[in-house]
Amino acid sequence: xxxxxxGIRLVGDRTLRIVERIGATAVFLAVTLMYSGxxxxxxxxxxxxxxxxxxxxxxxxxxxxxxxxxxxxxxxYETLQNYGSAQSVGVLVALSLARELxxxxxxxLFASRAGSAITAEIGLMKATEQLSAMEMMAVNPMARVVAxxxxxxxxxxxxxxxxxxxxxxxxxxxxxVVILGVDSGAFWSQMQAAxxxxxxxxxxxxxxxxxxxxxxxIATFEGYEAPPTAEGVSGATTRTVVSSSLAIxxxxxxxxxxxMKGWD
Amino acid sequence: MTNLVxxxxxNFGYGESLVxxxxxxxxxKGSLVAIMGLSGCGKTTLLRLMGxxxxxxxxxxxxxxxxxxxxxQRELYGMRRQxxxxxxxxxxxxxxxxxxxxxxxxxxxTNLPENIIHDLTLMKLxxxxxxxxxxxMPSELSGGMARRVxxxxxxxxxxxxxxxxxxxxxxxxxxxxxxGRLVRRLNDALGATSVLVTHDIQESMRIxxxxxxxxxxxxxAQGTPDEIRQSTWPxxxxxxxxxxxxxMPFHYPAPAMRADLGLxxx
Numbered sequence: 052x053x054x055x056x057x058g059i060r061l062v063g064d065r066t067l068r069i070v071e072r073i074g075a076t077a078v079f080l081a082v083t084l085m086y087s088g089x090x091x092x093x094x095x096x097x098x099x100x101x102x103x104x105x106x107x108x109x110x111x112x113x114x115x116x117x118x119x120x121x122x123x124x125x126x127x128y129e130t131l132q133n134y135g136s137a138q139s140v141g142v143l144v145a146l147s148l149a150r151e152l153x154x155x156x157x158x159x160l161f162a163s164r165a166g167s168a169i170t171a172e173i174g175l176m177k178a179t180e181q182l183s184a185m186e187m188m189a190v191n192p193m194a195r196v197v198a199x200x201x202x203x204x205x206x207x208x209x210x211x212x213x214x215x216x217x218x219x220x221x222x223x224x225x226x227x228v229v230i231l232g233v234d235s236g237a238f239w240s241q242m243q244a245a246x247x248x249x250x251x252x253x254x255x256x257x258x259x260x261x262x263x264x265x266x267x268x269i270a271t272f273e274g275y276e277a278p279p280t281a282e283g284v285s286g287a288t289t290r291t292v293v294s295s296s297l298a299i300x301x302x303x304x305x306x307x308x309x310x311m312k313g314w315d
Numbered sequence: 316m317t318n319l320v321x322x323x324x325x326n327f328g329y330g331e332s333l334v335x336x337x338x339x340x341x342x343x344k345g346s347l348v349a350i351m352g353l354s355g356c357g358k359t360t361l362l363r364l365m366g367x368x369x370x371x372x373x374x375x376x377x378x379x380x381x382x383x384x385x386x387x388q389r390e391l392y393g394m395r396r397q398x399x400x401x402x403x404x405x406x407x408x409x410x411x412x413x414x415x416x417x418x419x420x421x422x423x424x425t426n427l428p429e430n431i432i433h434d435l436t437l438m439k440l441x442x443x444x445x446x447x448x449x450x451x452m453p454s455e456l457s458g459g460m461a462r463r464v465x466x467x468x469x470x471x472x473x474x475x476x477x478x479x480x481x482x483x484x485x486x487x488x489x490x491x492x493x494x495g496r497l498v499r500r501l502n503d504a505l506g507a508t509s510v511l512v513t514h515d516i517q518e519s520m521r522i523x524x525x526x527x528x529x530x531x532x533x534x535x536a537q538g539t540p541d542e543i544r545q546s547t548w549p550x551x552x553x554x555x556x557x558x559x560x561x562x563m564p565f566h567y568p569a570p571a572m573r574a575d576l577g578l579x580x581x
């Protein structure tokens with residue numbers, strides 16, 4: 052009986068800690084938004100972070116997009132051929148990428164590549180007293196360090212997701228049309244007829260914006276709250292990747308459910 | 316001479332334990348004062364209280380006549396524009412060049428045109444002898460050079476009060492001498508007031524006007540370097556002459572040796 056109670060207590064304690072952490076991240080996000088004025092006035096600070104978070108993630112995003120699109124083309128062709136619909140492979144590739152894989156996979160890659168880098172950078176700035184030095188110079192680190200990195204990431208992710216999907220479609224085209232011999236006209240025309248801008252493209256962009264907010268809020272929060280030790284920063288970096296990945300997948304489920312219902 | 320910093324009946328602690336107990340301290344305008352003591356005695360905490368990075372539990376911390384306790388963030392940031400602080404290892408911004416580090420406050424707090432900021436920054440770097448490294452990144456500097464750049468950055472806006480946290484730690488004797496002379500020279504040239512937290516007694520005694528000794532959160536001795544040198548007070552004597560045992564025991568409190576080794580009484 053005692054062991055059962057201990058188990059329940061442990062589960063309750065863990066749950067409370069997770070809820071507390073989510074709450075603290077939400078408060079941190081609100082404070083970041085409150086101190087975003089400097090970033091918006093001095094947009095160069097954000098552009099610099101778009102370079103570090105976005106441009107430097109380009110290679111991994113583009114290569115991954117190409118491979119994911121190629122695999123989709125291959126799998127789609129194999130499956131659709133059994134039903135005599137191999138010409139529709141373009142639709143399958145485009146819809147899978149625009150609705151799901153583009154926003155979700157690029158957000159997961161972004162969390163591992165840029166999210167972890169943001170956490171490590173802010174965590175190390177804290178450990179080496181750079182944030183304290185900034186405060187002593189009467190400059191608020193939330194406004195000067197956190198907010199530009201947050202907005203740089205939030206702006207980068209939708210662009211990266213669009214590039215991911217574009218490269219994926221090119222990858223699908225290469226496999227389905229160039230290698231497997233699907234008719235090029237059918238590939239593009241069926242895609243054009245089936246993909247809707249509002250329901251597919253725009254919803255995909257909304258998803259990647261929401262994922263961007265979640266990943267960047269988690270990454271900046273974990274970095275800012277990291278204990279100022281090597282172990283603390285490494286733990287924070289790991290937590291960023293794990294928490295961001297879970298948040299992306301959970302938010303994807305919620306957003307997809309809302310989008311299928313048409314937001315009403 | 317009026318005091319720029321006045322601390323009275325200051326208590327500070329974390330949770331139940333008190334780090335500083337009933338501290339009284341004054342720093343006259345234009346002087347260079349050292350706060351000394353063993354590691355963990357509370358001297359850096361005292362410095363952070365003067366910079367408003369920590370809030371006293373009770374007592375008063377006044378800088379330039381203004382009470383730092385209970386200031387809101389806006390007031391505190393206003394006050395900090397009058398304070399320059401050099402951190403233990405420089406705390407230079409690693410993503411900015413040496414030039415941008417020194418120019419940082421000028422760009423954040425003034426509307427000076429870029430050509431004026433350029434000239435002022437080079438003059439600040441020249442004052443610490445490092446105009447030639449302005450294009451380098453902090454990772455390319457030695458420990459001593461990084462601290463000199465940090466000094467240039469701390470004095471960028473000609474502050475009234477300059478706080479130095481362990482500026483000599485980990486430096487070779489030549490760099491230590493250079494930093495020591497710069498601390499004195501910048502203080503006098505800028506007409507500033509400086510507070511130096513250190514445990515390097517020999518270097519400090521060459522440059523400072525007055526010394527406070529902190530032990531276990533209490534000011535146990537104070538005086539000019541000459542008074543400190545001649546002091547017969549056991550703690551000061553042990554500290555100045557670097558004796559291994561004295562009021563500060565060599566052994567950290569522990570149970571009896573026999574008990575720890577599990578030896579039986581015969």
